[in-house]
Amino acid sequence: MKSKLLKITGSVLIGGLFLWLAFRNVEFAELWDKISDVTFYWLPLFLILLPLSHYLRAERWRLLLVDHGQKINRTTLFAGVMLGYVVNTFVPRLGEISRPVYVARKEGISSGNLIGTIVAERFFDLLTMFFLILVISFLLVSDFEILQTVFGLENWSWKQYIWIPIVFIIIGIGMILFYRFMIFLDRKQIIENPVLIKVINAAKSFGEGMISLRRIKQWPAFLLYTAGIWTGYIFMTYLPFYMMSMQDVYGLTFSDSIVITIVSSIGVSVPTPGAVGSYHLFIQQSLHLLYEVPLVEALTYATVTHAITIATVLLIGPLSLWWDKYYTLKNA
Numbered sequence: 079m080k081s082k083l084l085k086i087t088g089s090v091l092i093g094g095l096f097l098w099l100a101f102r103n104v105e106f107a108e109l110w111d112k113i114s115d116v117t118f119y120w121l122p123l124f125l126i127l128l129p130l131s132h133y134l135r136a137e138r139w140r141l142l143l144v145d146h147g148q149k150i151n152r153t154t155l156f157a158g159v160m161l162g163y164v165v166n167t168f169v170p171r172l173g174e175i176s177r178p179v180y181v182a183r184k185e186g187i188s189s190g191n192l193i194g195t196i197v198a199e200r201f202f203d204l205l206t207m208f209f210l211i212l213v214i215s216f217l218l219v220s221d222f223e224i225l226q227t228v229f230g231l232e233n234w235s236w237k238q239y240i241w242i243p244i245v246f247i248i249i250g251i252g253m254i255l256f257y258r259f260m261i262f263l264d265r266k267q268i269i270e271n272p273v274l275i276k277v278i279n280a281a282k283s284f285g286e287g288m289i290s291l292r293r294i295k296q297w298p299a300f301l302l303y304t305a306g307i308w309t310g311y312i313f314m315t316y317l318p319f320y321m322m323s324m325q326d327v328y329g330l331t332f333s334d335s336i337v338i339t340i341v342s343s344i345g346v347s348v349p350t351p352g353a354v355g356s357y358h359l360f361i362q363q364s365l366h367l368l369y370e371v372p373l374v375e376a377l378t379y380a381t382v383t384h385a386i387t388i389a390t391v392l393l394i395g396p397l398s399l400w401w402d403k404y405y406t407l408k409n410a
Contacts, residue, residue: 089170089349096348096355100362104374112322112378120317121386127317128390131310132159138303141296142195154184157402164395167352167388174200184406201249206304207343214337308339315339318383328369338364357384 101109136155143150162177178192294300316335319325338361345360346353358380365376 086169086351089351092348093350093355096350096359098355100355100359100377100380104377108374109377109381112374113382116321116378116382118321120320124314124317124386125390127310127314128387129160129394131307131314132156132163132394134303134306134310135159138300138307139195139199141294141300141303142198143192150181150185151402151405153398153402153405154181157398158184160391160395160398163391167391170349170351170353184402202304206308207340210308210336210340214340311343312336312339314383314387315342318379321382322375322378324371324375324379328371330369334369337368352388353384 133156136152136159139159140150140152140155143155158177158181161180162173164173165176166173174196175193178196179189181187182189182192312332312335315338316332319330319335324330341360341364342357345356345358348356350356358377361380361383362373362376365371365379366373371379
C-alpha cells in the first residue's frame, strides 16, 4: 500500500514539475484569451477518430488472443481498452493492468496471459514509434539538432544511439528465454511446493502472452490495424491545427502533425496521471522549437487538445462498460 502511495505521489510531483516548466513563461491572462478565441468546427471529426482509434486497438488485441486460441467479444475488448485509458487518467500505468484483468474476469480466463499480451503489444508499439522517429529524423525534420533538443538528447553521441536497437533485441530475447525457462520448470517438475507451482504456472501463462507476437497468423491485418491506430492519432494531432489557423499562420502541414504525434507519444509515456504536464511541455516545446509557434499559442494547443481527449475518454469509458454489460446480459 505504501509503495503504491509513493508511486502515485511521485507521478503527481513529476506531473507538477512538467506543468510548471510548461506554464512558467506564459501569462495566464494571455493563455485564457487564446483559449477563448479557439474555434471548434473540427471537433466532431476529432470525437469520431478518438474512439475509432481505440476500437482498432481492441481489434488488434483480438488478433493476439484469437491466434492464441481465445475468442472474446469485441464489446468486452473495447470496454477493457477504454477502462485502461480511464484508469491511466488517474493512476499512470495502472490501466495496463486493469485492462487485461477486466477482460480476464469477464471471460473467466488467465489474467497473467492477457497481461503478457499487453507487454507484447506495447513492445510492438515501441518498435513502431522508433520506426516513425527514424522517418521524421531523415525525411521530415531538416535540423536534427533541434529535434534532439525537443527529445532532450542534445548531449547524446552516435554510440548511445546504437544502444537503442540493441536494447530492443535484448528485450525480445529476454521475453523468449523467460517463457522457455518457465516451460522447462513446468515439464521437469523440479519444484513440488504447491504455492511455487502456482507461481510457475502463472509465470508461464504470462510468458505465453509475451511471445504472442510470434504466433500471429494474420500479420497483414495486424499491421493494417497498427497503421490505422497511428493514422488516427496523427489526424487527431492535425485537426486541432485549425482551431487557431495554425496551418495558415505557421504553415503547419499533415507531415508536421506526424512529428508532433511522435513527440506527444513520448510525452504520454511519461508516468504522470493522464499525461498531465508531460504532454503539455512536450507539445509546447516541439511546436515552439521546430515551427516557431509562440509559447502561449503552443500551450493553448496542448491544453485544449489534452482537455478534450481526457473528457472524451471519461465519457466513452463508462459508456463502453455499460454497453458491454448490457450486451452480455442480452445475449446470455
